[in-house]
Amino acid sequence: MEKSLPTTEQAPRAAASKNRVRSTISTFLLVALTLYLLAPSIGDTRHHHPQKHDTAKSSCVQPPLLFPPTTDESLQRMWQYVGTEAFKNASIVRHSGAVKIDTSSFDDMGPVGEDKRWDTRFAFHDYLAATFPRMHEGLKLEKVNTFGLLYTWQGSDESLKPLVLMSHQDVVPVPASTVDAWTHPPFSGHYDGTFIWGRGSSDCKNQLIAVMETVELLLDAGYKPKRTIVLSFGFDEEISGKEGAGTLAPVLIDRYGENGVAAIVDEGAGFNSQWGQVFALPGVAEKGYTDVHVTVRTPGGHSSIPTDHTSIGILSELISKIESVQYRTYLADESPLLGLMQCGASHAPDFPPKLEKLLGKRSNSLHQTCKARPDDLALEAAKAGPSVKYLMQTSQAVDVISGGVKVNALPERTTVTVNHRINIGDTPETVWEHLTALAKPIAEKYNLTLHAFDGTKEAPLSISLSASETTLNVAPITPTDLDTISPYAILAGTTRAIYGEHVVVAPGMMTGNTDTRYYWPVTKHIFRFGPGYDPATDAGLGNIHTVDERISVVNHVGMVKWFVLFVRNMDGADLG
Numbered sequence: 001m002e003k004s005l006p007t008t009e010q011a012p013r014a015a016a017s018k019n020r021v022r023s024t025i026s027t028f029l030l031v032a033l034t035l036y037l038l039a040p041s042i043g044d045t046r047h048h049h050p051q052k053h054d055t056a057k058s059s060c061v062q063p064p065l066l067f068p069p070t071t072d073e074s075l076q077r078m079w080q081y082v083g084t085e086a087f088k089n090a091s092i093v094r095h096s097g098a099v100k101i102d103t104s105s106f107d108d109m110g111p112v113g114e115d116k117r118w119d120t121r122f123a124f125h126d127y128l129a130a131t132f133p134r135m136h137e138g139l140k141l142e143k144v145n146t147f148g149l150l151y152t153w154q155g156s157d158e159s160l161k162p163l164v165l166m167s168h169q170d171v172v173p174v175p176a177s178t179v180d181a182w183t184h185p186p187f188s189g190h191y192d193g194t195f196i197w198g199r200g201s202s203d204c205k206n207q208l209i210a211v212m213e214t215v216e217l218l219l220d221a222g223y224k225p226k227r228t229i230v231l232s233f234g235f236d237e238e239i240s241g242k243e244g245a246g247t248l249a250p251v252l253i254d255r256y257g258e259n260g261v262a263a264i265v266d267e268g269a270g271f272n273s274q275w276g277q278v279f280a281l282p283g284v285a286e287k288g289y290t291d292v293h294v295t296v297r298t299p300g301g302h303s304s305i306p307t308d309h310t311s312i313g314i315l316s317e318l319i320s321k322i323e324s325v326q327y328r329t330y331l332a333d334e335s336p337l338l339g340l341m342q343c344g345a346s347h348a349p350d351f352p353p354k355l356e357k358l359l360g361k362r363s364n365s366l367h368q369t370c371k372a373r374p375d376d377l378a379l380e381a382a383k384a385g386p387s388v389k390y391l392m393q394t395s396q397a398v399d400v401i402s403g404g405v406k407v408n409a410l411p412e413r414t415t416v417t418v419n420h421r422i423n424i425g426d427t428p429e430t431v432w433e434h435l436t437a438l439a440k441p442i443a444e445k446y447n448l449t450l451h452a453f454d455g456t457k458e459a460p461l462s463i464s465l466s467a468s469e470t471t472l473n474v475a476p477i478t479p480t481d482l483d484t485i486s487p488y489a490i491l492a493g494t495t496r497a498i499y500g501e502h503v504v505v506a507p508g509m510m511t512g513n514t515d516t517r518y519y520w521p522v523t524k525h526i527f528r529f530g531p532g533y534d535p536a537t538d539a540g541l542g543n544i545h546t547v548d549e550r551i552s553v554v555n556h557v558g559m560v561k562w563f564v565l566f567v568r569n570m571d572g573a574d575l576g
């Protein structure tokens with residue numbers, strides 16, 4: 001997963017595993033929420049009422065366990081084989097081998113074909129070809145932009161929209177200075193009886209290998225899909241995915257048309273225990289993003305005869321204004337957090353009464369349309385701390401500043417960059433308009449021209465505001481309808497079929513972006529979901545490793561089972 005929150009690792013040990021930190025960050029936020037919510041709230045000591053809110057309950061009815069309608073003998077044999085030690089052993093070797101190939105992406109990578117550091121992907125491709133021979137015989141493989149892998153398993157029914165399974169080939173680098181901090185060398189792929197260790201073992205070569213194993217198993221069993229299955233693996237997700245996903249997604253749009261794909265599953269959130277309940281939390285939403293650059297230009301001169309205010313002073317005034325106003329904390333009607341809380345109220349034994357009450361109130365009122373009124377539910381949930389609050393609020397952070405070159409010269413040019421992660425319900429324009437409103441009176445006060453997002457990045461005697469190219473809207477929210485045969489309902493039914501009825505599937509939210517950012521036009525049904533789960537090692541805070549990226553083999557085999565069943569359930573589904 002690409003970096004989602006500003007990471008501030010100081011210790012080398014932490015830095016060594018920042019990839020791991022990133023990959024579990026959304027998990028962490030949810031855990032943080034749990035820990036807070038589990039604590040009895042002060043002044044609310046009444047006994048938790050056993051009867052749950054009907055309104056809330058009706059919105060999180062879980063689908064039955066979902067199995068494919070028919071299963072022939074060879075598919076049955078295959079399913080049994082996935083549960084054996086022989087499969088587990090073989091799977092360990094396959095995944096471990098993938099981890100051993102260092103496919104690091106570096107921030108300063110040059111163009112594909114020029115920078116030799118891309119070429120580690122060649123070895124990875126060779127490895128996949130040797131490890132999954134049937135796939136490489138039976139499926140069409142296209143290499144997009146040299147390293148992007150696009151496998152197509154043509155289904156027999158052209159009228160069915162394809163299913164796209166994603167992952168990425170690259171990993172974040174391990175700085176040389178941190179190698180010693182690893183319990184097992186980062187590219188060893190060491191297996192210790194429980195875990196496979198190494199960079200990329202859980203972010204996310206595990207998902208790539210699990211998907212490949214799934215297809216290989218199905219081919220082996222003579223399976224013939226009706227619905228086309230496409231595997232799309234980028235190779236630079238950790239540095240924003242422009243070369244990989246950025247070139248793969250257009251091929252799919254071109255080939256299948258807008259919304260021409262039934263569903264996408266990519267890396268993302270996983271399983272979590274909270275309010276006394278195990279949840280599977282497929283990511284159905286991502287926050288937006290915009291960096292705003294502000295440049296103040298004022299006349300220079302000798303500092304012995306200064307103006308009252310220099311560009312540094314003027315920009316400082318604006319920065320103070322920016323920091324004095326926070327964006328609103330609120331849950332838009334479409335926020336998946338609302339769905340998660342509804343599922344909590346319906347199914348979790350320890351869901352806090354105070355939240356339940358506020359949730360009931362919210363469900364009974366029409367909509368959260370009145371933006372002026374404080375959102376009591378969001379504010380109550382936000383008490384858990386900033387990591388939860390910022391799932392419900394646009395963040396702002398003044399991160400980079402520069403101005404002035406010489407102590408006896410007035411600074412003619414001062415700049416600042418403000419980073420924003422945009423709340424569901426807000427847009428980049430929300431941010432831009434807000435900053436424009438703050439800058440306007442300051443520009444007037446100092447007789448400077450204001451260029452607010454008008455294309456002028458800077459000009460003499462002006463305050464200029466411009467947005468970064470990395471600006472990204474909030475991702476379209478994946479529908480989480482459980483009443484019809486939707487991809488979400490199939491995902492939920494598959495998950496419960498694999499892990500049991502005690503698992504509740506609820507909408508999850510991502511604070512960062514995966515490669516799916518390029519795939520929004522491909523389908524409305526995008527799930528950022530790591531479907532592997534090992535209750536013994538993934539429970540609660542045990543899932544957060546600040547060092548030593550690793551994956552339990554139980555988790556990995558669970559992921560393979562999940563994909564086998566999901567592919568088959570999707571194949572038979574009448575999605576209209």
Ligand SMILES: *[C@@H]1O[C@H](CO)[C@@H](O)[C@H](O)[C@H]1NC(C)=O
Pocket residue numbers: 085086089
């Ligand atoms: C799996 O691997 C373990 C450890 O290497 C070994 O003891 C066991 O016999 C293997 N099982 C099978 C079925 O290959």
Ligand SMILES: *[C@@H]1O[C@H](CO)[C@@H](O)[C@H](O)[C@H]1NC(C)=O
Pocket residue numbers: 447461
């Ligand atoms: C403001 O600036 C304009 C030119 O940019 C100048 O003509 C005008 O005199 C200035 N006004 C004040 C009050 O400084």
